[in-house]
Structure formats: C-alpha cells, structure tokens
Amino acid sequence: MKKLILVCVLCIAVYCTTHSQNSIQRTSKEKDKSASIKTSDFTLGQNEFLLNGKPFLIRAGELHFPRIPRAYWDHRIKMLKAMGMNTVCIYLFWNLHEERMDSFDFSGQKDVAAFVRLIQSNGMYCIVRPGPYACAEWDMGGLPWWLLKKKDIKVRSKDDSFFMDRSGKYLKEVGKQLSSLQIQKGGPIIMVQVENEYGAFGKDGDYMEVTRKNVLAAGFDRVQLMRCDWSSNFNNYQTAPSVAVTLNFGAGSDIDKQFELFKKLHPSAPLMCSEYWTGWFDNWGRPHETRSINSFIGSLKDMMERRISFSLYMAHGGTTFGQWGGANSPPYSPMVTSYDYDAPIDEQGRPTEKFFAVRDLLKNYLNPGEKIGVMPTPLDVIEIPKITFTKSANIFNNLPPAKKSKSIMSMEMFDQGWGRINYRTNLTASTVPRKLVVTEIHDWASIFINGKLVGNIDRRRAENTIEIPPVPNNAVLDILVETTGRVNFGEAIIDRKGITEKVEIQEGDHYEELTDWSSYSFPVDYTFQSNVLFKNEPALGPAWHKANFILNKTADTYLDLSTWGKGMVWVNGHNIGRFWKIGPQQTMFVPGVWLKKGNNEIMVLDLEVPAQRTVMGLNRPIVDRIVPDASLLVRKKGQKLDLTSMIPVLKGKFDDRKNWKDVMFKNAISGRYFCLEATTSILDKDVTSAIAELQIIDNENHLISTQKWKVIYADSEEMTAANHAADRIFDNQESTFWQSQYIGGTTQHPHQVVIDLGAEYQIKGFRYLPRSDKNKTGMIKDYNIYISVSPFKM
Structure with a gap:
C-alpha cells in the first residue's frame, strides 16, 4: 500500500493532468471536477509561464517522429527525460500527411497522436508545431509538392486562395488527431505554434492572423498559442496579443543581446528560446558541422540563470529517411540524409558528451x-560482413511508359513528386562540337548521347x-535528372524539379530550343523499384543493384556506401535515403527493427558506376569525410584580385x-559586381575576417534578391x-558566417569577397551583420567598398 501511494504522489507531482491518471480513485464527482480544473491549465503570466497558476520553466527538446522509427519513439522520449527535459517539442510536416491532395494519412509511422500519447505516458508535456510551414531541413519545408502544379502558386500568403484553403483543410485534419490532447482536455499539449519563423520570409501580419484563426478553427481553441522568430526579425509583423512570442538562436549566443529589443517591446512577457540550436545541419559536399560543448553549455547556463525557457533544436x-531531405538556397545546397545535427543524442540514440x-x-x-x-537501456549496434551485389538492372533497359510533350x-x-526523371529527344546532325544549355536544371543531370x-x-x-560532340542526324539525347531535395527556406521555396524552363543547342551565337520530348518518371516508392528486371551481371551506367544477406541477429547498423556514386538505398522495402560519394556522410543508418533474422534484401540505385559493388555494416557512422568532385574553394589556384586601378566608392568603419x-x-551607383574589402579587425591582433549576412539595397530602398548571386x-x-x-554571407542564416582561414592560414589583411549579383543594379547601400555569437574573432573594423559594372581584374 505504501508503495502504491508513493507512486501516485510522484505521478501527480511530475505530471498532473487528469485523464492520464486513471488509476487514481476520486472520492466524488465534485472532487473529480475540481481536480480537472486545477490540473489542466497552462497560460502566460507576468514574465513567467504558469502551469496550474504556478511558475513553470519549460525545458524542452525537439524530436521529429518521422525521423525516428516508430519502435524507437519511446526510447528517444525517455532519453530526453533522462537529459533533464520536461517537455517534447515536435514538428508536423504537411507533405508527410498529405502526399496526394485530399488523401490524408496519420497511420503507422505517421501516427502523431500515438507519439504525443507516448510523451504523456512518460510524464512529459508537449509543444506542437503543425505549420503549415515548418522548415526543419525537410523537403519544401513541409509544404506538399502538388501545390507546385498550380503555375502561379504563392505560398505562405493570404493572397493565394488555393494555398489558404488547402492549408486550412490540413490544419483541420491535424486538429482531428490532436485537439483532444490539449492540456485543458487532459492531454500533454501545453502550446501550439502558429506557422514558423515567418519574420524571415515576410511581413504580412494579416496572413499570420488568418493562419492563427485556422489553428483555432482546427480545434486548438483552448491551448496557449505561440510563434517563433529571430531577434532580428520578430518585429517584422504583429500578431494577436494572446499569441506568445518566442525567439530562436544558436549555441554561443549572447543571451542578453538576443532578448534586448524583445524585452523593450514586451516587458511583461515570458522569455523563451524556442529553438536553441545545439549544432547544425550538414550539406552534401561541405564539411561536417559541429558546435563546441563550451559555447553551447555557456549560453544554456545563461538562460537558466535568467529563468528563460528553452527548447533544444x-x-x-x-x-531523414527516403526522399524527405530539403535544401538551402542561395546557393542551392541540399541536405545529407543523416540529421545527426551534432545533437546531444546522436543519430542512433546514444548519449554524447x-x-x-x-x-x-x-x-x-x-x-x-x-x-x-532514468537512462533507458542502450540499443545494440552490429557489424555486417561484406555484401557483394550480383544482380543489376540498367535504367535505360527499364524505362517506364513515356509521357509526350512539345x-x-x-x-x-507529370504528377510526379520525387525521384528521377529522364528527358529524351533527338538531335540534328552536326560536324562540330556544340553546347547544350539547360535553363534551370533541378538538380543534378547526367547527359547521354x-x-x-x-x-x-x-x-x-x-x-x-x-x-x-559532333553527332549524326537523329542522335538520341537523354537528360537523366536526379532531384536532391526541394528548397525548404526563403524565397526559393517554389522549387519545381526536373528541368523547369528549356533546353537549347548553342552553335556560335545561335540558340535553338529543343522540343518534342518523351519523359520517363522514376518515383521513389519501393513497389516501382521491385518491378525492374534484374540480370545476373554487372550493369554499366545508371542502374539498380540488388543483393541478399543473412543475419543471425538484428540490431542497428551503418551501411558503408563509400565505394558508390550517387543515388538511393532500400533495405527490406524501407527507403533508407540518399547517398553521394562527395560526403561528408559516407554511411547510412539502418534501424535494427527494419532488419530480419534470416534473409534480408538490399537494393541500391546508383546513377554512376560504383568503384566496388559491395557494402558492409559498421558499428559507428562516418559523417565527416569529404571526397569533393571539385575544389570547395571559390578562389582558383594562383588567382589574386587586383584593385590597384579601382577607387573605393566608400571607405568606412x-x-x-x-x-x-x-x-x-x-548617390546610387551602377554595378553588377560588389566587393567588400576588410582592412582591419575589431580585435587588433586578429587577422581573420567574418561576415554572417550581407544585403544590398537598390535605389528604391528594396533589398536586391540574392537568388542569382554568386561568389566569384x-x-x-x-x-x-x-x-x-564565402557563400555563407547570403545564405539567409544569421548563425552561419564566412570566415577567412584561421587554421593553417597564411593570409593577412586585407581580405576581400566579390559577389556577382547576376544583373546590373542601381545600388544605394548595403546591410552587414557580423557573426552573432559571443566571439568577436573576425569582426570587421575598417573596410572599403568597390562596385563595378564589369568584372574586377583578377
């Protein structure tokens, strides 16, 4: 009896909702009613969040249930609680739940209500971020691809009735799943977010108000609503006073600086960092991202000392299994499959330092x-001996039915959401080499004749x-296009795939547009892949490769794809995701729950020819090995900028x-090429330079679009x-920055960066943001600005 009483008391103290405590006996209906009112309330107080009328500090951690096999959901939630969290923050991705218009799916791996109930069963609260836009380095930021079938679509805008109607319907479907789990109804959901980081996209408060009303209409009419933005843009628009305003920033941030303006404008509001970035995401062909423990813990401790709520992101x-990885732009930069993020809990669920x-x-x-x-039992990891592939199927021998278009x-x-598409037409004869010009290739193409x-x-x-090369008449041209993730952030989010404009043959100054196309779609679902015809011989060129392997024991493993080129992997019908030899990710996480004792199948679609047609399972990942297909550096060997004949348009400090x-x-200055030259740093002994963001202003005081910019x-x-x-200076991410080399570097001031704006503009000025963390290394002091219509001498 004493043990039962102790268990009940602990349950109430840790998590006091009513309906989750079914084992607690009530002495009367009046007492039950009174307890329901008392234990089901989360509101905004004076500089505090209030849980049942008492101050409550949110210590949240972000988990994305689609990025975790369902069998591991409970393990990951328990890991969060063992780290010290009392709340789990979750995104929903619209495109995951409505892959086809009007076909909603919240079952199996997509069962968000089951995930939220698991959170509650572990004695934790939940913050729900349903969108309709999410970001999260997820394909199109969570927006569904079929929106792009509308040629004039405007997303995240009240001016597009189709988008607003569809997003409203989606939110209502989310409400059917989760509205009954609001804390006021006995569930664990304490807050629901309206949209996401809208200040970095637009300034239309009316759009946010309509979206807020759609959230309310979906049934989230009792729970506390919130929104999140950055300290630099949270005031770009206004929302209803009832919506809690929170800020996002990264490891090493100056906490007082981040909240300085916010506290002036909202002096009585609770303070919360709704995304405290524990690390960062990786891009194909770029070095693996990490954030130091010292800078991360230092800012977190600062928040705790100031009683600032947080959520670790x-x-x-x-x-990011399957086709769901997104991309940044500008410049276009797709995400790797691993979403390890240098987070406190690694990709396989193990604790880190x-x-x-x-x-x-x-x-x-x-x-x-x-x-x-309490720490849950760690999940096992196994090694798998080398698997050799003996069966192959060439793509061009397995073309699906053609779709014709002029x-x-x-x-x-062509009603295709993801995967690959091959475009075919015929060429006219030529006795000399010509150029093939593809306008807007999205994203990686192999050209065959x-x-x-x-x-x-x-x-x-x-x-x-x-x-x-020269070709005979009616030579067959194939352009096989691989999609590597839709842009998930910023104005480039309207990111149609394949070839989006035109293909031309250039001979001298003459351009001829190619027409009469046959198009062949290769979707990503396993059913399509399993129907191709395999042969017991290695295929040349882009092909599927299949093998079987036997396991006596199942557990998590990491498939080593380092000898393969570029493509996608399926294991026992599960789409494991994309791989690319350029790295930094060379292994792919395979959950043990997707493996079987006995016979297993693996299928690899490689758009190149693998160096070795083998894989093996490792007991730890390789996520930091770059094998670049070209230099990562902008500056060519021996290249040096010559500004001796140029006069700065401005010298400043x-x-x-x-x-x-x-x-x-x-006065406004005509130019296409913009050069910022740093001559000294704020720290006198510092010889490096750093820029987080650079924006350029035209003569009408508009920011010039960065979509055509290129660091040259x-x-x-x-x-x-x-x-x-260097292209970090216009990636729309304030926590990342260009910095001149400081490890093994020999360069001194001055440091220069030159941008081709893509067209000539009347330039009236610019905006510069230094690195946003506490570190002042590389902050520019004295500088020169050069602007030119023609390229600078190099």
Missing part, C-alpha cells in the same frame, strides 16, 4: 517536484552548360556591436576546421 535529430553536459547542468534548475529521468516540363506537371555519358550538370555550382549595420551611399572570389575561406564558406 535538436535534442535528437535522427535520420553534450548529453551529459546538459544533464549535469539542468539537475540544478529543476521545477519543484521534478527529478531527472515543350519540356517539370516533373510536377546515343547511350554514352557526355558529362554532368550540377545545380550546386550554378552550372547550366555542357559541350557535346564598423563599430563592435553585434547588430545589423546599415550603410547608405550619397574570396581571398580566403575556412573550409578545414569548419564550414565557413
């Missing part, structure tokens, strides 16, 4: 009655042209404050110790 990232640092810190800041959770069209217009590979075109490098700095010229010169980039590439 990510607490555990998991894996960050995990124990968080746990040791938070045990000192628990709410009354709380205890750190002009070339994106894959969405009469079945022979001519070369590749890579959107990451803003490529669109390739030389083709920046202060040492970590805020946006607006600089306007006396940077004297130095730190790409060894960290991912501080």
